[in-house]
Amino acid sequence: MVEPLEDEPGEESLLGLDTREVPGALILTVTGEIDLLTTPRLRAAVSECLDRADELLVVDLTQVSFLGSHGLAALVGAAQESANGRNKAPLRLVVDGNRPVVRPIQVTGLDEVLALYHSVPEALV
């Protein structure tokens, strides 16, 4: 059975990337699913925001419904870019109790590597 794909993976694979500026920080809100298909766009957006943010970059992942290993690797890469790059803003991730995001981070032990926060206000302090 052959199905048309135009409208099939679209909704599943949609990744929303919205930015807003607040005093002292840039906030990137991510919605949707972070998988092999969408990870390159997430990685590019975070890199761009790390360049744009003056003091702090907060990435809100509380509305992400799936996070796979490629997305994890991208977040670790972004954290390293933030920590090692010249004039790069610190990177803080807001995950709260969002299980699709928290579980892969915990089982891979990356909660030791990533700066995780419960809420955007907490990450901004």
Place this chain on the structure above:
Amino acid sequence: MVSPDSNDVDRAFELSVQAGSPGAEIRGGLQVRLTAVPAASGLFRERARTWLDDLQWPPQERDDVVAAVCEAVENVISHAYHARQPGEVLLNAHVERAPQGMRQAVLEVIDHGRWRQAPADPGDRGHGFTIMRASMASVRTVLSDGGTRLEMRSRSVPA
């Protein structure tokens, strides 16, 4: 916002989705066969999620099985990513009775190998297998001349 790569979407056409093959399983099985391109990842997740929802699988256990399927499938796809003509990746799944009135999902992710290229980045591969093992009761890779078969069993859930 940037839209998904339309080439990938076009190439990931689905060849078959069947439900209901008989055997040792206690309910209908699932078979999904897709071209091994990144856009197929979300389709495999959607098919696995729908199948488990139809079986009234507990939501957290369902999410873990879907995550394991996704990692298995993406492992195949990322190997194939640079091949000129990606092959196919196949998911077979069924449910078996487990002791004490429980049931288990049994899944295999199969590729036919010849089109596969060098392994993906070891870091990604490591995280992917870690997630699979944390999400399932068992994970086993079987290599053969024809390709690779990854066999996974879910944790038992109430029938």
